[in-house]
Amino acid sequence: MMEIPSFNALIEQSIITNWDKDALTDFKGATLQYHDVARKIEKLHIMFESSGVVKGDKIALCGRNSASWAVAFLATLTYGAVAVPILHEFTADQIHNIVNHSEAKLLFVGDYVATVIDQTKMPDLEGIIYIPDYSLVVSRTDKLTYAREHLNEMFGKKYPKYFRKEHVHYYKEQSPDELALINYTSGTTGFSKGVMIPYRAMWSNYDFAISVLGNIIKKGDNVISILPMAHMYGMAFEFMFEFLFGCHVFYLTRIPSPAIIAAAFAEVKPAIIIAVPLIIEKIIRKKVFPKIQNNRMRILLNMPIVSKKVNEKIKEQVVKAFGGNFYEIIVG
Structure with a gap:
């Protein structure tokens, strides 16, 4: 029987191997190289830890595809938390329901979603974080407020000289069956249903993509992410495969008109x-x-x-x- 490797180890390996390559770009905007992604992930890990997030806590993400969305998702998995991607087209009521049903501790929101949600309808959230710059929209704990306000200072103390690839050490899932994310359906019959996605499902999609595209795609190749990353099709084949393989992913960051x-x-x-x-x-x-x-x-x-x-x-x-x-x- 084939042994399934750690999915988070694949993320770590890709970042280290492709350190100086372009990783994520917002079309007509900024580009993050793999080392930039690693640095941002580390800062989010510091914020998670300092604010009291523990392994297995749920962290929801709701916004249009963007490099910052991708980084927040990667940071969630590699910290050992469970990601809850939410389609940004969902209504405010659907978003409130998913956040509450999943028992999410934090919610990352994009610019549009930030204007339509009602924080009072999600009473158990400890904080709402703005995806473009990771600023706090809402903080309900002193620990989270302090962590965000002193984030650069804490990062500087932890890495007084500079952040290097040897500093990249991520949480490794303990079992292929460990929960990686909860993916909510489009909710055609009432509210959305949460599908529990284990790490082995994430890895098997990557393994399949390698089997059909591994001899065709090359490291550094450009791809465009059009499908929403909050949907498993876009997540698996327009983001995770390419990121793990060392490609350069572009995000439209707006409504994908022709x-x-x-x-x-x-x-x-x-x-x-x-x-x-x-x-x-x-x-x-x-x-x-x-x-x-x-x-x-x-x-x-x-x-x-x-x-x-x-x-x-x-x-x-x-x-x-x-x-x-x-x-x-x-x-x-």
Whole structure:
């Protein structure tokens, strides 16, 4: 029987191995290299520990995809806490219900979510943290307030010279069956149901991705994260696989309109594209169809010899619409 390695050990290994490579970028924004991610994770660990978070506590995250969201998620797992990703499209009532049902101790929120939630509806939370800069939206304990206000000072005392890769030592799950995260469904029948995801499920998705993409994707390749990381499809195949493999993940950080996605494809030139049918269809309709759906093209496509050449040109337009550098498009 194959022994399942520690998933958090894979995170640690990737950060150390890819220390000076680009890791996470907000499209049209800042880039974090793997060592920047490690530094931010360490600061969040200090804040968790100083505020009284213990192994197994639940930490919820609700916001659009971003580099800061990804760091907060990685920090949660590698601390030994249980992550509770929440789709940012959920209503305030759904978010309140999930936070309460999961018994989350802390909640990370994005800019939009911060404006719609009601802290009084989540009485057991000890704090609400703003994802973009990890500032405190709400603190209900002196320990959390002190930890955030003195975070840089505490980090400086712990690492008086500078933070190096040999300082990266993360919590290793004690068993493949240990709980990594609770993923809540879209709640089509009443409130969302929490699905308990063990570490072995996280690892097996990574192992599957390696088996089908490991010989195709290269370290340092660019990918674009379009699907929400709070959903397991986006989490496993547009974030965790790429981060563990040493790729460079770009986040749109806004509503993924066809225009924004097309601009991102043209600039980032992703090595692989993973999406849902609607996104692919929108781009084809906007970027390809206008060039081929006219009377002249219809006539040419009906000419036996010419049609082959025309189809090759159409293919070029499709490839160009998706950045021109991808191995394949995976639609699921």
